[in-house]
Amino acid sequence: MLLKEQRSLQTPVGVFAEVNSGIATQPDQARFYKQLIPLSTPAAGEQYAFKVDLDRCTGCKSCVSACHSLNGLEEDETWRDVGTIHGDLEGASYTQTVTTACHHCADPACLNGCPVLAYEKDPKTGIVRHLDDQCIGCQYCALKCPYDVPKYSKSLGIVRKCDMCHSRLAEGEAPACVQACPTEAISIIIVNTNNATGAAKSGGTFLPTAPDPAYTVPTTQYVTARDIPANVEAGDRHCVRPQATHLPLVVMLVLTQLSVGLYICGLMPSVDRVSQLSRVVALVAMVIGLVNSTSHLGRPLGAWRAFLGLRRSWLSREIIIFAVFSGVASAYTAAGFIEQVPHVIILLLAGATVLTGVLGVVCSVMIYHDTQRPFWKFWVSCGKFFGTTAGLGIGAYLAIQCVVGDGELPSAQVIALVLIGATKLGLEATQLPAARQSEMTPAKQSALLMLQPLQWITAARYAVSFAGILCFIGAMLCDASSILSVCGFTLLLAGELLERVLFFKAVVAPKMPGAIT
Numbered sequence: 001m002l003l004k005e006q007r008s009l010q011t012p013v014g015v016f017a018e019v020n021s022g023i024a025t026q027p028d029q030a031r032f033y034k035q036l037i038p039l040s041t042p043a044a045g046e047q048y049a050f051k052v053d054l055d056r057c058t059g060c061k062s063c064v065s066a067c068h069s070l071n072g073l074e075e076d077e078t079w080r081d082v083g084t085i086h087g088d089l090e091g092a093s094y095t096q097t098v099t100t101a102c103h104h105c106a107d108p109a110c111l112n113g114c115p116v117l118a119y120e121k122d123p124k125t126g127i128v129r130h131l132d133d134q135c136i137g138c139q140y141c142a143l144k145c146p147y148d149v150p151k152y153s154k155s156l157g158i159v160r161k162c163d164m165c166h167s168r169l170a171e172g173e174a175p176a177c178v179q180a181c182p183t184e185a186i187s188i189i190i191v192n193t194n195n196a197t198g199a200a201k202s203g204g205t206f207l208p209t210a211p212d213p214a215y216t217v218p219t220t221q222y223v224t225a226r227d228i229p230a231n232v233e234a235g236d237r238h239c240v241r242p243q244a245t246h247l248p249l250v251v252m253l254v255l256t257q258l259s260v261g262l263y264i265c266g267l268m269p270s271v272d273r274v275s276q277l278s279r280v281v282a283l284v285a286m287v288i289g290l291v292n293s294t295s296h297l298g299r300p301l302g303a304w305r306a307f308l309g310l311r312r313s314w315l316s317r318e319i320i321i322f323a324v325f326s327g328v329a330s331a332y333t334a335a336g337f338i339e340q341v342p343h344v345i346i347l348l349l350a351g352a353t354v355l356t357g358v359l360g361v362v363c364s365v366m367i368y369h370d371t372q373r374p375f376w377k378f379w380v381s382c383g384k385f386f387g388t389t390a391g392l393g394i395g396a397y398l399a400i401q402c403v404v405g406d407g408e409l410p411s412a413q414v415i416a417l418v419l420i421g422a423t424k425l426g427l428e429a430t431q432l433p434a435a436r437q438s439e440m441t442p443a444k445q446s447a448l449l450m451l452q453p454l455q456w457i458t459a460a461r462y463a464v465s466f467a468g469i470l471c472f473i474g475a476m477l478c479d480a481s482s483i484l485s486v487c488g489f490t491l492l493l494a495g496e497l498l499e500r501v502l503f504f505k506a507v508v509a510p511k512m513p514g515a516i517t
Helices: 002-008 014-019 062-070 107-113 142-146 165-168 178-179 193-201 245-266 272-296 302-310 314-335 343-369 378-404 412-428 441-453 455-477 481-506
Strands: 046-053 081-091 092-100 119-121 128-129 151-153 158-160 186-192 220-221
Touching: 002 302, 002 343, 046 092, 046 193, 062 107, 062 151, 107 128, 107 142, 107 314, 119 142, 119 481, 142 158, 151 441, 178 186, 245 314, 245 343, 245 378, 245 481, 272 314, 272 378, 302 314, 343 378, 378 455, 378 481, 412 455, 441 481, 455 481
Parallel strands: 046 220
Antiparallel strands: 046 186, 081 092, 119 128, 151 158
């Protein structure tokens, strides 16, 4: 019976031909298949984009598996993810699975932030491609992208991401995720880039619970015939996880800011040996910080290309300015030991050192402010970074003055140190009360991180900083102040390192909706 039935079975093409045989008009193609990729290439002002039919998505993760297999990804590497959104619609529960990958934005943040131009937006297709050979593994694109798209590969030392299987599209083949979806929930369409930009900038909808589309103008279209509740939220909205520590960046930021602050304090009138030692310590701190920062790169030998993104990347600007800072600071430090150098040259070198150092700290602030993460907003990051610059600079200068100077601490400088330290601690403390907010905002998530899984780091940060301030107050009141001042600076340095650890670990990274955990 089965063999007899098999002889009468038709292939999809055969069924299509049989049904439409003898029809002079255009065949009714929609009855048999759905067009999942465009039959033409984008025209001027257009680009390819993903289209996701939420009503068809079942969360089976076939797209994830197909993407992983076709692109040969590592075991824990994914370029496409599946999450959920849920809420309450007229008394009934609402749950929807969401598949997401790179949105091939009209104004991609990853491309704008890359210091070595390792991203390109194809002028013909609009696909945002990552150039693996150009990447140095700085991971700044991962911080810039609000959708958690670029993924860092430790084994390769570079970042990689979805490229919409552009080589398949070029041959008329559907991308892996499109081809693998059993319900045809994913397809490729052509969109007008100007229309997408206008809709995003005017507050148009993208996907509820997703980051604001105005920042990068994502082109992916999510469609559904169902009503989406007003109270919809991501499945992982209430799950707070500490982020990566980025220890090389912690050390680099703190030591470069210490160096800038100490060079500024070294301009104050003092005996020659205090001024000279201050410059030497500042130079050593700068060298350790900048050299240590290269260990954060997956491919440090390619760091010389950082000047390529100078026009649009704050990371490029920071690298270039700190490179200039290291040169003029070295010359300024060396000039202090050469009597033949004219005083006017030393003044010019001092001014150039301070100017480039301050500009470098400003660039550091802008690097993180430019990621649009609330925890790193401009005035808070500015207060933290310049607070470290001033506090550690004064602390180091006072310790040096006690050790090689006359052993006395000027009360005005100690008071300034106390005020700066207390103000900075107060600024950080203003981020903690957000834990009592009723809504689960990014500010509340960061506060909960600092008060729960990171509570010991938070407590230690305040404890050692207070102890360092007290040591300097004690050193001012005691005759034998060298030990107390050195201990005070050491504690202040430890406190700033802990604060910078919290700076990275307590930030909330924006992302597409994740799964319920």
